[in-house]
Amino acid sequence: MSQLPADADARRAVAPVICYPVETLPQPDMALYRRAREGATKVAQWRVAPRDAASFRVDAGQFFRITSIEGPQVGDLNLWNANDLSERFYSGKTRALHGTHLTEGQRMWTSFPALRPMATVMSDSLSWYGADEFGGRVHDVIGTRCDPYTGNLLSGTQYHHCCHSNLTRALADATGMSLAEAEPHVHDVLNVFMCTGFTRDTGQYFMKASPVRPGDHLEFFAEIDLLGALSACPGGDCGQVHSSDTAACYPMLIEAFAPAPGALEGWEPPVRNGYDRSHGR
């Protein structure tokens, strides 16, 4: 360990500042969204098989709900601009803006150079969970997605139903791309229903059995036209292991709802980011 300076305590006592205060962040009109949701009707549904992924499409201004059915199950969510796959969910910036886990009123943001909201969390039946005594919270944007490369690195395995591979197959099927073409579009996820945090002693990423139960849901408002893919993680409730066929896994349900005509009067999808991209030249 490095040498302790004489003023170590004083340096540690410096108070933190929030990196990105969100007071100036464009706020969603939740009252408008809620009114639109009240008159919305279901227009589609998709079932995600255990240890597999399904793709789905929702138009800007629609709602989509992810529900746990049959048993506790964690889902790994990828979202893309349905009209431009290069604009996709940016987990790291979403984390920097909102914190390690998402809940009602917070948003999923897109990658540079668009950097705009792509989905807003409307309702979260697990918002009661808050933070547990281990620092665990639900719906994180700190994990990546379970993948076969890390499994191979750590254990020499060849496992094909990690969320990364499930999402790759789902995107390939949705777009007609080959697996090789689809794979680079798969990105770090929103871990729906997953309960995670960092250990206090070593700062390591931990998971624990999700508090999700059948009937629990996480619902979003689609800010732009979305192509999504959801993987029912091979870790099941992620209470023990992932990246294997050991854990009990269950299907998940995705439903889309369209508001009544005129219900979003005055609302427009958010514009792309206003930075001029001249980068000092």
Ligand SMILES: [Zn+2]
């Ligand atoms: Zn997974």
